[in-house]
Amino acid sequence: MTARVGVITFPGSLDDRDAARAVRLAGAEPVPLWHAEAELNDVDAVVLPGGFSYGDYLRAGAIARFAPLMDRLVAAAHDGLPVLGICNGFQVLCESHLLPGALTRNTSLHFVCRAQRLRIENAATDWTRAYEEGQEIVVPIKNIDGCYIADQETLDELESSGRVVARYVDVNPNGSLNDIAGICNEAGNVVGLMPHPEHAVEALTGPSTEGLGFFSSILQRLVGA
Amino acid sequence: MARFVIDVMLKPEILDSQGQAVARALPRLGFQGVAGVRQGKRFEIELDGPADEAATERVRKMAETLLANPVIETFELRAE
Numbered sequence: 001m002t003a004r005v006g007v008i009t010f011p012g013s014l015d016d017r018d019a020a021r022a023v024r025l026a027g028a029e030p031v032p033l034w035h036a037e038a039e040l041n042d043v044d045a046v047v048l049p050g051g052f053s054y055g056d057y058l059r060a061g062a063i064a065r066f067a068p069l070m071d072r073l074v075a076a077a078h079d080g081l082p083v084l085g086i087c088n089g090f091q092v093l094c095e096s097h098l099l100p101g102a103l104t105r106n107t108s109l110h111f112v113c114r115a116q117r118l119r120i121e122n123a124a125t126d127w128t129r130a131y132e133e134g135q136e137i138v139v140p141i142k143n144i145d146g147c148y149i150a151d152q153e154t155l156d157e158l159e160s161s162g163r164v165v166a167r168y169v170d171v172n173p174n175g176s177l178n179d180i181a182g183i184c185n186e187a188g189n190v191v192g193l194m195p196h197p198e199h200a201v202e203a204l205t206g207p208s209t210e211g212l213g214f215f216s217s218i219l220q221r222l223v224g225a
Numbered sequence: 226m227a228r229f230v231i232d233v234m235l236k237p238e239i240l241d242s243q244g245q246a247v248a249r250a251l252p253r254l255g256f257q258g259v260a261g262v263r264q265g266k267r268f269e270i271e272l273d274g275p276a277d278e279a280a281t282e283r284v285r286k287m288a289e290t291l292l293a294n295p296v297i298e299t300f301e302l303r304a305e
Contacts, residue, residue, distance in 0.1 A: 059294055066291070095294065102297045104235075107242050149239060149297065175242075 003028040003222035005215075006043035008073070010035040010064045014051030015086065015198060022198040023047065026215035028222075035067035044222045045082040045126070046073060048089025050142075050196060060103060060145040061091030074098060082126040082218055083190045087143055090182070090192035099183055099192045100158070101150030106143070107175030115207035116141040116195050117169040118181050122162050125188040126221045130213035136169055137210035139200040141181075146174035146194045148183075158183055165191055227276035229284045233293045233300045234265035268292055276304040 005023045007030055009016045020030035031043050035053075040046065053064035064070065070092070077083045077098050085093040093099045106112060117138050120131040131137070150158070155177060158164055166182035174194070182193035197211025235241050241263050248262040270287065272280050284302055293300040 058291070062291065062294065094296070100296075102294055104239070104297060105242050107240065109242055109246055147240075147242075151238075175240075 003044045003219055004031050004042070005029065005218060006031045006033045006040060006046040008033045008035055008046060008048055008067075008069060010051070010053035010067060010092075012051050012053045012055055013049050013088070015196065016049040016051070018196075019047045019049040019086065019198045022201045022212065022215045025201050026212055026219050028215065028219050033069060035064065035069050037069050038072065040069070040072050040076060040081075045084070045218050046076075047198075048083065048085040048092050049198070050087030050089060053088055053092065056088075056145065059091075059095065061088060061093075061095040064088075064092045065095040070096060077185075077190050080187065080189050082221065084127045084214060084218070085190075085192040086196055086198060087146070087194055090194055091145065093190060093192045098190050099185060100154045101148055101183070103145050103194070104147045104149055105145055106147050106173070109144075111142070111144040112146065112173045113142040114140070114173065116171070116173055116181075118166045118195060119169050120165070121167050122165045122184065122188075124162075125165055125184045125191050125217075127184075127191040127214050127217050128165055129220055130217040137197075137200075137213070138208045139195045139197050139211045140207060141173055141195040143174065143194060146176065148174075148176035148180045148194070150177065161186070166193060166195070227272040227274060227280045228305045229270045229272070229276070229281070229302060230305055231268040231270065231284065231288050231292055231300050231302045232265055233268070233288070233298050234263060235297055236299055239297050266292075280304075 023030040200206035200211030
């Protein structure tokens with residue numbers, strides 16, 4: 001019996017299949033979920049994939065937040081369900097107020113697509129325990145609304161409580177405050193990440209296989225694998 | 226028919242990189258003396274019934290819930 005990890009597809013999601021593939025490669029069972037469904041089908045964890053849900057109309061993630069399944073997800077996340085939001089998924093988590101702050105237009109105003117070096121700053125979350133604190137990994141990043149912002153009080157709290165999960169190294173690709181690439185909620189079960197670990201799980205297609213740790217982390221957490 | 230206009234702007238302390246890009250483009254087009262540009266969004270909402278206080282409250286709720294993200298934006302609302 002392995003862990004069942006749901007991947008929610010919204011209209012405009014792009015990376016749901018890659019996320020499901022990463023879940024499978026880590027040894028868990030991916031469960032496709034459709035945004036208009038009303039139930040999470042008893043999954044043990046959920047990935048909100050990258051893409052452009054609802055065409056990023058209004059604000060990235062703003063409309064997906066009100067999808068029927070999101071009501072269930074927000075309640076389940078408050079009850080401790082592990083949730084990983086990648087790129088557009090991170091934007092949806094911020095719009096849902098499961099994570100603080102917001103993701104705005106890259107300060108360069110350019111769409112950025114590159115292999116990006118990150119430092120794992122918090123290896124104690126449900127999604128990062130396969131890494132070591134301070135470990136550097138290279139995974140793809142691709143976004144135009146990836147500039148993380150929050151007010152100073154929120155930033156101070158994130159920093160002092162260790163809730164910055166990953167930070168950009170060498171180059172800050174989008175102007176994010178404090179070079180923030182990913183954050184988590186207080187309990188550590190909800191993680192939002194702008195780069196794409198699901199695109200770095202196989203040597204054939206990724207710049208590394210160092211993204212797999214996010215998915216093996218959740219398996220460790222759920223089944224002690 | 227009630228008609229409302231909602232202007233949504235980034236909070237002043239939030240970097241408006243799009244507004245800055247517009248500000249940089251204007252002098253290149255020969256428009257001198259531009260001291261600053263902020264870019265926002267305008268929504269026009271029509272509701273059945275009169276533009277009374279209840280209608281205004283409903284539109285305010287729409288703005289708070291969906292049209293603006295209170296983390297980074299403010300909005301102004303008026304009936305037309």
